[in-house]
Amino acid sequence: MSDDKQELSFLIREMLDGRLDSEQRDQLLREVESDDQSRQQYLDQISTHTALKAVLADCLPDHDVDSQNRAMLGTPAPSRRASLRWGVIVTLVSLAATTLLCVAIWNWPRQAMDSPTAVAKLSGMRDASFGLCDFAMSPGADLPEGTLRLQSGEVDLQFACGAEMTLQGPAVLHLKTPMLAVLESGRVSCNVPEQAIGFQVESAEYTVTDLGTRFELEVGERQWVRVLEGEVDVEPKESNAVRLTEGETASVTRKRVTRHRVPLQEIPLGNLFDDPKGTPLRTAIKTDRRGATATADSMGIQRVVRGEEVQGTIHEIAPGVKMNLDSLGWCDMSSRGVINDSWCPYTLRPIQTQESSKQSDAGEQGIGEQGIGLQACQFVTFDIGEIRSAGRLLDRELAFIADRVGVNWDQPDDSQVNLAVVISDGTRVTGAWVNGNQVDVQGTDDVAALGDELPRHAWRFSPVKFFCPLDDSTRYVTLISSAPSDARLQSAHGVFSGARLKIGSVDGWATRDGEFVQLGDALDQRFLFGDQRWSDYEFSFEAMKRFGKEGFLAIVRCADAKEFTWVNIGGWQNTRTQVERKLRPQGRQRPVGLASDFVIEEARWYRIRVRCEGYTVSLFVDDELLLQYEDDGRMQRQGKVGIGTWATSVSFRNFRVESLDGELLFEALADSDATD
Amino acid sequence: MPSDQYFLAVTAIQNKLYAFILSLLADPVAAQDVLQETNLVLVRKAEDFQADANFQSWAYSTARFQVMAHLRDRKRDRLVLDEAFAEKLAPEAEVMAEATEQKIRLLGVCIERLSPRHRTMLHKRYGKEASMEAMADQHGKSIPAIKQVLYRIRSLLAQCVKERLQEGAAI
Numbered sequence: 001m002s003d004d005k006q007e008l009s010f011l012i013r014e015m016l017d018g019r020l021d022s023e024q025r026d027q028l029l030r031e032v033e034s035d036d037q038s039r040q041q042y043l044d045q046i047s048t049h050t051a052l053k054a055v056l057a058d059c060l061p062d063h064d065v066d067s068q069n070r071a072m073l074g075t076p077a078p079s080r081r082a083s084l085r086w087g088v089i090v091t092l093v094s095l096a097a098t099t100l101l102c103v104a105i106w107n108w109p110r111q112a113m114d115s116p117t118a119v120a121k122l123s124g125m126r127d128a129s130f131g132l133c134d135f136a137m138s139p140g141a142d143l144p145e146g147t148l149r150l151q152s153g154e155v156d157l158q159f160a161c162g163a164e165m166t167l168q169g170p171a172v173l174h175l176k177t178p179m180l181a182v183l184e185s186g187r188v189s190c191n192v193p194e195q196a197i198g199f200q201v202e203s204a205e206y207t208v209t210d211l212g213t214r215f216e217l218e219v220g221e222r223q224w225v226r227v228l229e230g231e232v233d234v235e236p237k238e239s240n241a242v243r244l245t246e247g248e249t250a251s252v253t254r255k256r257v258t259r260h261r262v263p264l265q266e267i268p269l270g271n272l273f274d275d276p277k278g279t280p281l282r283t284a285i286k287t288d289r290r291g292a293t294a295t296a297d298s299m300g301i302q303r304v305v306r307g308e309e310v311q312g313t314i315h316e317i318a319p320g321v322k323m324n325l326d327s328l329g330w331c332d333m334s335s336r337g338v339i340n341d342s343w344c345p346y347t348l349r350p351i352q353t354q355e356s357s358k359q360s361d362a363g364e365q366g367i368g369e370q371g372i373g374l375q376a377c378q379f380v381t382f383d384i385g386e387i388r389s390a391g392r393l394l395d396r397e398l399a400f401i402a403d404r405v406g407v408n409w410d411q412p413d414d415s416q417v418n419l420a421v422v423i424s425d426g427t428r429v430t431g432a433w434v435n436g437n438q439v440d441v442q443g444t445d446d447v448a449a450l451g452d453e454l455p456r457h458a459w460r461f462s463p464v465k466f467f468c469p470l471d472d473s474t475r476y477v478t479l480i481s482s483a484p485s486d487a488r489l490q491s492a493h494g495v496f497s498g499a500r501l502k503i504g505s506v507d508g509w510a511t512r513d514g515e516f517v518q519l520g521d522a523l524d525q526r527f528l529f530g531d532q533r534w535s536d537y538e539f540s541f542e543a544m545k546r547f548g549k550e551g552f553l554a555i556v557r558c559a560d561a562k563e564f565t566w567v568n569i570g571g572w573q574n575t576r577t578q579v580e581r582k583l584r585p586q587g588r589q590r591p592v593g594l595a596s597d598f599v600i601e602e603a604r605w606y607r608i609r610v611r612c613e614g615y616t617v618s619l620f621v622d623d624e625l626l627l628q629y630e631d632d633g634r635m636q637r638q639g640k641v642g643i644g645t646w647a648t649s650v651s652f653r654n655f656r657v658e659s660l661d662g663e664l665l666f667e668a669l670a671d672s673d674a675t676d
Numbered sequence: 677m678p679s680d681q682y683f684l685a686v687t688a689i690q691n692k693l694y695a696f697i698l699s700l701l702a703d704p705v706a707a708q709d710v711l712q713e714t715n716l717v718l719v720r721k722a723e724d725f726q727a728d729a730n731f732q733s734w735a736y737s738t739a740r741f742q743v744m745a746h747l748r749d750r751k752r753d754r755l756v757l758d759e760a761f762a763e764k765l766a767p768e769a770e771v772m773a774e775a776t777e778q779k780i781r782l783l784g785v786c787i788e789r790l791s792p793r794h795r796t797m798l799h800k801r802y803g804k805e806a807s808m809e810a811m812a813d814q815h816g817k818s819i820p821a822i823k824q825v826l827y828r829i830r831s832l833l834a835q836c837v838k839e840r841l842q843e844g845a846a847i
Contacts, residue, residue, distance in 0.1 A: 013823075013827070015702050015703070015704075016704060017704075017808070018703075018704050018705055020702070020703075025702060025703075028702060029702060029758065029761050032702075032761075032765070033761050033764065033765075039765070039768065042699065043699055043768060043769065043772035044772070044834070046695055046698055046699045046772065047695055047772050047773070047775055047776045047779055048779060048830065048833065048834050048837065049830075050691055050694055050695035050698065050776050051691070051695075051776050051779035051780045051783050051837075052783060052798070052802050052830075052833070053802050054691040054776075054780050055780055055783045055784055055787065
């Protein structure tokens with residue numbers, strides 16, 4: 001660089017530093033005015049200087065003028081990231097602020113912070129991004145009073161008082177003092193040692209004061225506080241403080257702290273799609289956005305796989321679990337994701353599997369049913385471990401239920417249009433249901449498969465119910481929607497209406513120690529399973545009465561709640577046993593045929609077998625023929641099987657349905673001796 | 677232009693206006709004052725702005741007017757040459773100011789390439805506006821030495837931004 005140039009560069013720098021005397025200034029201006037190159041250098045240096053100031057001033061924790069101004073004006077934080085220094089004018093002037101006020105705001109001190117007191121230290125970063133300001137943040141950096149704007153990822157902060165905090169982006173955190181941080185948005189978790197008791201995290205709506213603990217909170221669309229250890233006081237701005245203790249989670253607003261105390265009854269799985277991992281379960285359930293799409297980042301979701309994204313029919317459906325989906329049906333047609341409460345992410349058309357929901361005034365764009373839209377050739381895997389842990393449900397019984405599962409499929413051959421639920425434990429498949437029925441899992445140790453003879457269903461006419469009890473080992477539940485390998489029909493859409501995890505017993509039904517139990521003594525409790533097209537068969541099971549007034553029911557040839565036959569064993573207050581038949585036009589079931597005086601004793605297992613052959617129904621108890629009924633030809637010739645109770649608690653096990661030529665049609669809850 | 681958009685535009689153009697005004701005044705303190713005056717005028721005259729007009733021209737001409745007014749006021753106090761200079765420089769200054777925005781975008785990337793020590797010094801000087809004296813004290817160096825380091829950092833950055841601008845142009 002020439003001496004002239006160096007001299008000019010020096011003058012420009014002195015000017016930018018505000019150090020020029022009037023003589024130097026005149027010299028500078030003369031040079032810039034008279035020489036093109038000098039002028040270019042002058043403008044370049046000013047431009048770079050301004051850019052540097054703009055970038056650096058925004059990135060460093062600075063005195064927190066903008067939030068103070070907002071607090072003063074009572075305006076919310078601007079959602080877009082604006083310059084710390086200038087962003088405030090947007091909210092300001094749009095409120096038609098007076099000139100005076102504007103001057104006051106823009107004139108905040110641009111003080112030097114030669115020796116700022118560090119409020120906290122940036123002790124760790126994981127995939128953290130501060131956008132343009134990334135360069136300003138590195139582990140070990142001292143952070144003075146000011147604002148952190150984390151765009152994504154996580155950072156760890158070590159407050160001067162000893163409190164540790166992890167901030168999850170996107171988040172805006174104002175560092176105030178070593179004992180106080182203001183969370184404008186985002187999520188933090190804090191670990192506060194004894195010497196920092198009294199450490200506070202404040203939001204616009206409430207203040208959390210630590211009493212020696214580990215706690216987490218989120219501010220924004222979801223607002224909650226969770227205490228992992230110890231205690232905190234949560235004080236809403238417009239109400240009194242509430243103490244939360246270890247293990248408690250609460251939703252918080254400006255006016256109220258609501259503990260998540262009432263036991264959850266069920267978890268509508270689609271509601272979790274719009275919530276990030278780590279959200280308390282109750283908060284996640286509360287936010288229910290129709291059209292939210294499941295991703296691997298959603299709460300409780302382990303993976304979502306679309307046929308078009310993967311090759312072949314063997315896929316890892318859950319960690320450590322491979323499955324061949326060939327017999328189920330799998331294709332590479334384009335699908336539209338796994339969607340909450342809708343079957344189409346574009347139109348957000350609601351799920352409507354029942355006439356009643358179609359006819360409701362909600363109409364096409366209306367409310368519809370809770371559930372999951374799962375178009376053909378996709379699967380979604382839920383992480384039951386994660387859900388249990390988020391909802392503190394570690395020891396609770398769980399079952400996956402979907403009330404009405406169906407697919408809209410216009411092709412004449414629907415032989416490979418199946419909807420399935422597969423459960424696995426992290427190493428192997430432990431259970432599978434296809435079109436509502438439990439099926440055997442085959443295949444090798446490495447790759448599970450379902451047999452070729454899967455229960456089929458005529459979807460367009462009646463959706464089916466899934467009831468899949470999850471035992472303690474169940475880690476993942478995978479929902480699969482399939483179509484033939486040559487399918488190209490993109491509009492085929494499957495829905496799992498009412499897809500949810502039921503916590504505890506289901507309408508009093510629960511699985512315990514390999515038994516299926518009606519725990520309560522409510523009237524008319526029925527549980528149906530099997531295939532509507534089964535006609536002649538033997539349905540057997542074992543039953544033991546626990547308590548109550550009656551025996552139990554063996555249901556056969558069941559079309560639906562309006563048309564069925566059952567054997568009422570120990571009915572009429574446990575005084576007799578007789579077949580009852582319900583025909584469609586009748587108001588209720590009626591006893592038919594002869595009665596037996598057989599009654600049921602408590603705490604004793606009975607082996608029950610009901611044989612349906614043509615119009616003959618025979619009841620065997622402990623392998624002895626007890627009752628035979630000849631129908632007059634009006635009873636159903638086909639239908640599912642089921643069990644039922646009436647004001648009585650009963651345990652059932654060893655369900656089995658065989659065709660009359662000995663073919664096994666269905667088997668469940670076989671006793672452990674038989675399976676080992 | 678709806679008012680929200682107008683105010684967003686005012687916010688967005690602040691860095692550019694500052695560069696523009698600073699180059700016409702060659703005085704950072706005065707530039708800050710004139711920027712504030714310009715902002716006040718822009719806010720006051722929001723209603724006068726025609727939705728189909730060019731906001732940038734409107735903002736720069738408002739700033740130029742405020743620069744001239746400032747220089748005229750100053751003239752009464754003491755003699756300065758500046759009005760003609762400012763008038764002459766304004767069009768080029770506007771082009772420079774527009775380029776500043778792109779520099780801001782590139783700088784983030786360039787600063788990442790600096791050594792941690794250099795980054796720290798940059799923060800202190802530009803982010804926290806520490807004085808040369810304070811920095812010299814903190815680093816146990818003379819003021820000229822600190823200046824020299826800052827000069828080197830700025831040169832590195834300028835070179836980096838220039839390279840990236842050329843890369844961008846090549847694409």
